[in-house]
Amino acid sequence: xxxxxxxxxxxxxxxxxxxxxxxxxxxxxxxxxxxxISVVEGILEVNIIQMxxxxxxxxxxxxxxxxxxxxxxxxxxxxxxxxVSDPTCQVSKSVVCDPIxxxxxxxxxxxxxxxxxxxxxxxITLGDDTSQAxxxxxxxxxxxxxx
Numbered sequence: 001x002x003x004x005x006x007x008x009x010x011x012x013x014x015x016x017x018x019x020x021x022x023x024x025x026x027x028x029x030x031x032x033x034x035x036x037i038s039v040v041e042g043i044l045e046v047n048i049i050q051m052x053x054x055x056x057x058x059x060x061x062x063x064x065x066x067x068x069x070x071x072x073x074x075x076x077x078x079x080x081x082x083x084v085s086d087p088t089c090q091v092s093k094s095v096v097c098d099p100i101x102x103x104x105x106x107x108x109x110x111x112x113x114x115x116x117x118x119x120x121x122x123x124i125t126l127g128d129d130t131s132q133a134x135x136x137x138x139x140x141x142x143x144x145x146x147x
Contacts, residue, residue: 042131044074077126089121
């Protein structure tokens with residue numbers, strides 16, 4: 001059985017009662033503990049504001065490149081992960097994570113390659129030590145062009 005009471009100095013008095021199954025003895029432990037709570041803002045929101053297909057020469061046409069322009073609100077992210085899935089967002093095809101450095105404003109461009117034409121679900125996650133935020137979109141990649 002554990003009982004706790006709170007004092008005005010944010011310390012908590014804890015009394016712990018343990019049963020000893022062998023002899024029926026009781027052990028009483030009394031004490032105080034104190035803790036602090038830090039509230040951090042975290043990454044509050046992520047938005048994909050633009051998707052642009054990168055034009056390549058014929059010799060580079062084996063992969064289609066797409067730039068995703070992403071903004072966020074809240075604390076600045078330290079890493080970005082992109083999950084490329086099927087159009088239903090159920091079957092993951094690839095995951096790419098990279099560390100990033102964002103200094104003043106959360107506005108970044110993420111370039112990803114697509115090996116073949118098709119429609120894909122894209123999840124972009126921005127994270128830091130204490131939080132993560134996600135934005136999703138569908139993209140159609142047509143052999144060097146995206147819509």
